[in-house]
Amino acid sequence: MEGDTFSGLGNGTQIDNKILQTFKKSFVQVQDILDQNRVLINEINQNHESKVPDNLSRNVGLIRELNNNIRRVVDLYADLSSSFTKSMEVSSEGDSSGAVKSDVRNGQYWVRN
Secondary structure (H helix, E strand, C coil): CCCCCECCCCCCCCECHHHHHHHHHHHHHHHHHHHHHHHHHHHHHHHHHHCCHHHHHHHHHHHHHHHHHHHHHHHHHHHHHHHHHHHHHHHCCCCCCCCCEEEEECCEEEEEC
16 A cells, blocks of 8 residues: 555556555544544543533533444445445456456455456
């Protein structure tokens, strides 16, 4: 992924670096949100265990933030799925049979005819 094209497709098609960088950026965003959620969940649990009224009322806002973060993760994964599907459709346009199956091996995507 460091500045190279990806040539792990069985039919010799290459996915350019721009597409890979887009995937990488999305995965980094997802991981950042999940890390933030972990912190939020820990704070929510601490507030709940404390049973202090102010802490419990603070949880309402924290839970809303957590729910919004979960929605953002779902949206990012949906965008990733759509982008991946489009990139595979573009890369398989050269296949005359029209029957392309993708397979994941060792973190690389292979196209089997």
